[in-house]
Amino acid sequence: MLTIGLIKEGKVPADNRVAFTPHQCQWLQEQYPDxxxxxxxxxxxxxxxxxxxxxxxxVQDNLEEADILLGIKEVPKELLIPGKTYFFFSHTKKKxxxxxxxxxxxxxxxxxxxxxxxxxxxxxxxxxxxGFFAGVVGAHNGIMAYxxxxxxxxxxxxxxxxxxxxxxxxxxxxxxxxxxxAVTGTGRVSSGVLEIMNLMGIKEVEPEExxxxxxxxxxxxHLRGQDLYKHKLTGGYSxxxxxxxxxxxxxxxxxxxxxxxxxxxxIYWSADIPPLFMMEDMRKxxxxxxxxxxxxxxxxxxxxxxxxxxxMEDPVYGVDKQTGQKTAPYLQGSVDxxxxxxxxxxxxxxxxxxxxxxxxxxxxxxxxxxxxDLLKRATMVREGQLTEGFRYLEDYAGLT
Numbered sequence: 499m500l501t502i503g504l505i506k507e508g509k510v511p512a513d514n515r516v517a518f519t520p521h522q523c524q525w526l527q528e529q530y531p532d533x534x535x536x537x538x539x540x541x542x543x544x545x546x547x548x549x550x551x552x553x554x555x556x557v558q559d560n561l562e563e564a565d566i567l568l569g570i571k572e573v574p575k576e577l578l579i580p581g582k583t584y585f586f587f588s589h590t591k592k593k594x595x596x597x598x599x600x601x602x603x604x605x606x607x608x609x610x611x612x613x614x615x616x617x618x619x620x621x622x623x624x625x626x627x628x629g630f631f632a633g634v635v636g637a638h639n640g641i642m643a644y645x646x647x648x649x650x651x652x653x654x655x656x657x658x659x660x661x662x663x664x665x666x667x668x669x670x671x672x673x674x675x676x677x678x679x680a681v682t683g684t685g686r687v688s689s690g691v692l693e694i695m696n697l698m699g700i701k702e703v704e705p706e707e708x709x710x711x712x713x714x715x716x717x718x719x720h721l722r723g724q725d726l727y728k729h730k731l732t733g734g735y736s737x738x739x740x741x742x743x744x745x746x747x748x749x750x751x752x753x754x755x756x757x758x759x760x761x762x763x764x765i766y767w768s769a770d771i772p773p774l775f776m777m778e779d780m781r782k783x784x785x786x787x788x789x790x791x792x793x794x795x796x797x798x799x800x801x802x803x804x805x806x807x808x809x810m811e812d813p814v815y816g817v818d819k820q821t822g823q824k825t826a827p828y829l830q831g832s833v834d835x836x837x838x839x840x841x842x843x844x845x846x847x848x849x850x851x852x853x854x855x856x857x858x859x860x861x862x863x864x865x866x867x868x869x870x871d872l873l874k875r876a877t878m879v880r881e882g883q884l885t886e887g888f889r890y891l892e893d894y895a896g897l898t
Contacts, residue, residue: 633690640791
């Protein structure tokens, strides 16, 4: 018998998503006689304890009996159960400083950590994530912020709609001015952004036309890797080469700074990848961007004026274009930045259902295999020891 426990999220601010919905738990226990699911009681989860109990799932405070623990966000180190196997987004593979103490605690407590972000197909394509709903909420918030800055239209908050279908209905009477939106990226995040662009009636145009023309209606340009980067020597672009040696590439985004009102950023970023622009670019007279939705949300990453997280409750802050200092949003002389780390939390039930579906389809069957290459690739720590693919974290883990 394999027992899976759904943990109560402990990170602050609280996240109300969950790996499996009550209906999914019920279905799993019906389909897998050798599987048992227990849920840790939580008053803030998007599905109530009562909903799990109504589905026949045991709800309790202690999860010591569980073989595998499923969370969403980082588990506070004081809540870790020694010796257990955890699945969650640890946000440590890039050596994120804020989670270094957590990572060291995972090793110290002899825990096995399988990171959702590292669950990939053989070709490196990620299997799990909330990127689509991050894109949906981030795009909505970006357009909402532009409306609040300009006063040209009013858009409410996503969480007021309760679910995605309800959100769609809020766009039926939306009338947008002739703004220009740049959308970057090709993954799940950008898919969510593109969905909102289409639902809002923002028309796609080719990048060349976007740079050359003004329009009497709202438009967006979708900028992919070849539109954003070129090799410094060859002038070409290869996705494989770029991800192996991003420092050999230059960024091509500069012309868009004078032609864009709203930037929707959905590109993956690491320290070697050049940013889309520099802080000093904001001081130029032709810098037109008024609103930036940094959906992938890397601190001082591809968006250099991302100077810290905002919150779901207060998602937008300003950055003074001359000083680079944080200000209130919507001020003259500032750029508005939306940089929320848990965007899908505004549509938690939809996001949780989608996540659970993908886990059940691609990951769950691997749990019973004697050897699973998929799980092996995603196991950062096994019983307190760094695995082969993550030895580059030795200094971060305090092992050197």
